[in-house]
Amino acid sequence: MLKLDNLTADVGEGDGRKTILNGLSLEVPAGEVHAIMGPNGAGKSTLSYVLTGRDGYEATSGTATLNGDDLLDMEPDERAAAGLFLSFQYPVEIPGVPVMTFVRAAINAQRKTRGEDEISAPDFIKKAREIGQKLNIDADMLKRPVNVGFSGGEKKRLEIFQMMMMEPRFAILDETDSGLDIDALKTVADGVNALRSEDRGMLVITHYQRLLDHIKPDRVHVLAKGRIVKSGGPELALQLEKEGYDGILGEVA
Amino acid sequence: MTTTALKNPSEAERQLAERFARQKPEVAQKAAFEAFGRTGLPHRRMEQWKWTDVRQAVPELAPVTADADTTIELPSNAVKLSFDGTAWTIPDELPAGLNIFLISGGHDFAQADALPVGALAASMTGHSGKDMLMIEVSAKVDRPLVLSYHGGDDAAFSRVVFVVREACHVDIFEHYSGGSGFSSFLTEFGLAEGASANRTLLQEASQQEVTAITTTAHLETKAAFTQSALAFGGKLCRIETHLEHKGEGAEATLNGAYLAASGYHTDFTTHVTHGAESCVTSQLTKGAVADGGRGVFQGKFLVPRTIGQFTDAEMQHQALLLENGAEIFAKPELEIYADDVECEHGNTSGQLDEDALFYMQQRGIPKPEARALLTEAFIAEALEKAHEDVRAQLVEATRRFLRNQRGG
Numbered sequence: 001m002l003k004l005d006n007l008t009a010d011v012g013e014g015d016g017r018k019t020i021l022n023g024l025s026l027e028v029p030a031g032e033v034h035a036i037m038g039p040n041g042a043g044k045s046t047l048s049y050v051l052t053g054r055d056g057y058e059a060t061s062g063t064a065t066l067n068g069d070d071l072l073d074m075e076p077d078e079r080a081a082a083g084l085f086l087s088f089q090y091p092v093e094i095p096g097v098p099v100m101t102f103v104r105a106a107i108n109a110q111r112k113t114r115g116e117d118e119i120s121a122p123d124f125i126k127k128a129r130e131i132g133q134k135l136n137i138d139a140d141m142l143k144r145p146v147n148v149g150f151s152g153g154e155k156k157r158l159e160i161f162q163m164m165m166m167e168p169r170f171a172i173l174d175e176t177d178s179g180l181d182i183d184a185l186k187t188v189a190d191g192v193n194a195l196r197s198e199d200r201g202m203l204v205i206t207h208y209q210r211l212l213d214h215i216k217p218d219r220v221h222v223l224a225k226g227r228i229v230k231s232g233g234p235e236l237a238l239q240l241e242k243e244g245y246d247g248i249l250g251e252v253a
Numbered sequence: 254m255t256t257t258a259l260k261n262p263s264e265a266e267r268q269l270a271e272r273f274a275r276q277k278p279e280v281a282q283k284a285a286f287e288a289f290g291r292t293g294l295p296h297r298r299m300e301q302w303k304w305t306d307v308r309q310a311v312p313e314l315a316p317v318t319a320d321a322d323t324t325i326e327l328p329s330n331a332v333k334l335s336f337d338g339t340a341w342t343i344p345d346e347l348p349a350g351l352n353i354f355l356i357s358g359g360h361d362f363a364q365a366d367a368l369p370v371g372a373l374a375a376s377m378t379g380h381s382g383k384d385m386l387m388i389e390v391s392a393k394v395d396r397p398l399v400l401s402y403h404g405g406d407d408a409a410f411s412r413v414v415f416v417v418r419e420a421c422h423v424d425i426f427e428h429y430s431g432g433s434g435f436s437s438f439l440t441e442f443g444l445a446e447g448a449s450a451n452r453t454l455l456q457e458a459s460q461q462e463v464t465a466i467t468t469t470a471h472l473e474t475k476a477a478f479t480q481s482a483l484a485f486g487g488k489l490c491r492i493e494t495h496l497e498h499k500g501e502g503a504e505a506t507l508n509g510a511y512l513a514a515s516g517y518h519t520d521f522t523t524h525v526t527h528g529a530e531s532c533v534t535s536q537l538t539k540g541a542v543a544d545g546g547r548g549v550f551q552g553k554f555l556v557p558r559t560i561g562q563f564t565d566a567e568m569q570h571q572a573l574l575l576e577n578g579a580e581i582f583a584k585p586e587l588e589i590y591a592d593d594v595e596c597e598h599g600n601t602s603g604q605l606d607e608d609a610l611f612y613m614q615q616r617g618i619p620k621p622e623a624r625a626l627l628t629e630a631f632i633a634e635a636l637e638k639a640h641e642d643v644r645a646q647l648v649e650a651t652r653r654f655l656r657n658q659r660g661g
């Protein structure tokens with residue numbers, strides 16, 4: 001499903017330009033959930049931005065494909081229409097645009113790009129109400145401008161709300177667990193698990209085992225210095241929790 | 254005698270003097286033309302007009318042909334008045350509490366020296382008995398009053414005087430849709446104690462037209478005046494509002510939104526005097542300007558000693574440069590002599606937030622659409638107080654404008 005081969009990427013401008021991803025290879029087959037862990041500044045968010053096409057995060061070599069389609073060749077909105085979703089580590093405020101307006105505009109824009117019909121207003125409202133209830137998001141929050149004045153945890157829940165509304169084929173969750181209280185973590189994990197399916201893949205970036213207790217990943221990868229330095233089963237996360245990155249990185253170095 | 258009032262007249266000024274000379278002016282009109290003659294068409298060497306040079310923009314009076322861009326669907330109960338550049342048309346039947354008179358003869362324009370283009374309108378109207386209206390509101394009129402301005406060939410002038418009696422109310426929607434090479438429209442509001450007016454204004458014109466919309470408003474005790482203006486500009490467009498709080502506890506809201514495409518120039522200028530205690534002014538002006546467009550905001554609050562005590566006034570101007578090459582000129586001014594007041598002002602201009610644009614794109618919204626959506630939301634805030642029957646249509650007009658911009 002998602003296939004990254006020897007991906008290299010620079011960030012920054014002019015003299016500040018530096019290579020952050022350095023020959024990163026990774027494959028997430030359809031139906032699987034993989035976790036990425038790694039020290040601060042390792043390049044995890046950079047990877048998510050390179051894949052989603054943020055300005056200033058261009059790949060310099062290597063390939064990234066989703067179901068065989070070259071992601072790096074598409075505009076960010078085309079990648080979204082192809083089914084790629086990113087739950088942002090730091091969700092952004094959209095002043096003046098209510099959540100409901102925004103999500104509907106986004107869904108319809110994706111459908112238009114794919115040549116599909118728009119979602120009907122009643123269907124949209126019904127779906128939003130159901131998903132809102134599952135995530136403990138009240139109707140008032142959905143009328144407010146996107147993320148404006150939302151608490152840290154509310155922003156993260158709203159990311160998952162959007163993911164569930166859009167039903168992407170591949171989702172990257174960048175530290176969606178940080179900022180969530182214990183109950184919200186469970187709610188969000190339930191949402192993620194509900195989306196698990198044979199034709200969908202996920203990449204969950206996290207620092208903590210806690211989330212992985214709820215979302216049982218098929219594989220765990222350690223990203224350090226811009227590449228995947230170690231991969232394993234769920235037990236790798238537990239080992240990291242015990243030994244820290246120094247232990248693991250010392251082992252591979 | 255009239256031409257002597259103008260020193261070194263330009264071709265346009267000579268034509269205006271000729272036009273005036275064909276009239277039979279009374280004292281008030283003569284005084285108004287003399288006031289205009291002291292400056293002629295305002296130009297960049299005048300402090301208040303340094304960014305909006307009318308003299309240069311109107312070298313001569315020349316006709317244009319232009320169609321109105323936007324059709325606004327009006328509520329079925331609207332009282333419709335229209336001005337074709339020469340004459341007003343008034344409906345035969347008017348609701349109770351609304352009297353409309355066509356006026357001829359002189360009628361003093363007290364602010365003539367501060368408002369030269371307004372003075373020009375005051376001098377040119379009232380001769381034919383067709384181009385000057387007195388509108389008296391003596392009830393809470395629940396049907397909105399609609400004034401449409403379109404046409405006029407090479408030049409158009411109109412003057413409308415609103416007299417809103419004690420505790421009475423009127424909703425007004427004015428649609429200026431061009432059709433005249435040069436036009437100056439003067440509207441004066443007198444709001445008696447406890448009276449209120451909610452005025453919504455839409456201005457559009459072609460790139461050949463120069464338009465001045467001048468407004469004065471006097472607010473007696475506890476009167477309330479709310480203005481929401483959406484302007485697309487023209488070759489040059491100046492929307493100037495001078496408001497004076499004359500009685501305690503009066504309240505004014507002066508909101509405006511300007512959008513300027515390439516080759517368009519829109520100017521919002523306001524002057525508010527807090528001439529009585531405990532008055533409130535809230536002003537929000539938003540703008541969005543494309544490459545080759547120009548936006549101007551000049552706002553002034555004057556709060557005199559003693560009489561201006563307990564003033565509560567806020568002025569905000571926020572503008573978006575949609576592209577490189579957009580120009581925005583802003584001068585917010587607070588002149589405060591009273592000591593117990595709350596006055597705030599803010600002035601920002603910048604570009605759309607790239608992080609927000611990327612976030613929207615990541616969710617599937619193509620960049621041009623994301624830009625339009627963000628800009629529309631930004632502009633719409635200044636239209637929140639517009640009359641509910643037309644508010645959505647104004648936002649729609651904004652959206653259409655933004656969809657037509659190249660973006661980038």
Ligand SMILES: Nc1ncnc2c1ncn2[C@@H]1O[C@H](COP(=O)(O)OP(=O)(O)OP(=O)(O)O)[C@@H](O)[C@H]1O
Pocket residue numbers: 011012013016020038039040041042043044045046047056089
């Ligand atoms: N736009 C940028 N300009 C310059 N440096 C950048 C930019 N974006 C990221 N970096 C740098 O790239 C490195 C990787 O950052 P990244 O955000 O990908 O780390 P991360 O693995 O997500 O860390 P964390 O766990 O703290 O979220 C960091 O050193 C960061 O400072």
Ligand SMILES: [Mg+2]
Pocket residue numbers: 044045046089174175
């Ligand atoms: Mg990160």
